[in-house]
Amino acid sequence: EAGVTQFPSHSVIEKGQTVTLRCDPISGHDNLYWYRRVMGKEIKFLLHFVKESKQDESGMPNNRFLAERTGGTYSTLKVQPAELEDSGVYFCASSYGLAGVGEQFFGPGTRLTVL
Amino acid sequence: AQSVAQPEDQVNVAEGNPLTVKCTYSVSGNPYLFWYVQYPNRGLQFLLKYITGDNLVKGSYGFEAEFNKSQTSFHLKKPSALVSDSALYFCAVRDFSGFQKLVFGTGTRLLVSP
Numbered sequence: 001e002a003g004v005t006q007f008p009s010h011s012v013i014e015k016g017q018t019v020t021l022r023c024d025p026i027s028g029h030d031n032l033y034w035y036r037r038v039m040g041k042e043i044k045f046l047l048h049f050v051k052e053s054k055q056d057e058s059g060m061p062n063n064r065f066l067a068e069r070t071g072g073t074y075s076t077l078k079v080q081p082a083e084l085e086d087s088g089v090y091f092c093a094s095s096y097g098l099a100g101v102g103e104q105f106f107g108p109g110t111r112l113t114v115l
Numbered sequence: 116a117q118s119v120a121q122p123e124d125q126v127n128v129a130e131g132n133p134l135t136v137k138c139t140y141s142v143s144g145n146p147y148l149f150w151y152v153q154y155p156n157r158g159l160q161f162l163l164k165y166i167t168g169d170n171l172v173k174g175s176y177g178f179e180a181e182f183n184k185s186q187t188s189f190h191l192k193k194p195s196a197l198v199s200d201s202a203l204y205f206c207a208v209r210d211f212s213g214f215q216k217l218v219f220g221t222g223t224r225l226l227v228s229p
Binding site: 058093 | 157
């Protein structure tokens, strides 16, 4: 069974440009999460989808970040326009079941560098 | 608000010796606790979790963790370290509220020397 996949693995962009990150969760997982780790600090929650609906977006830093999960399958996270402080590793995770007791399975991450 | 503390940035241990990576937590209710490991250039891998039941939880690769409610701790342990255990370890918590987000610690780098 394939794990969580993320694309691209690395992205280097200029400040002010737009970047779109993609996450494909494990098949059958209704829950999809985005997290990011900035500058070697703790991994911070961004948002949580249940199927195609945003369950919790309390961690989204500002309105330059837009996440979508059309059809409840893969998800995209767009940063527009990117700022220097957006650099970091963006992780996607998925989990099974709506009770929330299952572990979250993480993808390899997308390393974003904003110059 | 939930929080997790990993007080050690790095833990050094010799191969064959026991290892402990410390984690303390703060939640408003009963916690769900998790340990994840990140190897170089890889994503986070789940090691083990505590939801309820026995305080000693066994996980992958010979790791175990002990839930201590009175000390609000969930330390990760292994009886005999391997060089291949060298990696970055993250403790995480979520509470019983309606939200499922994990709150992570800052991570502890484990270095096992031959």
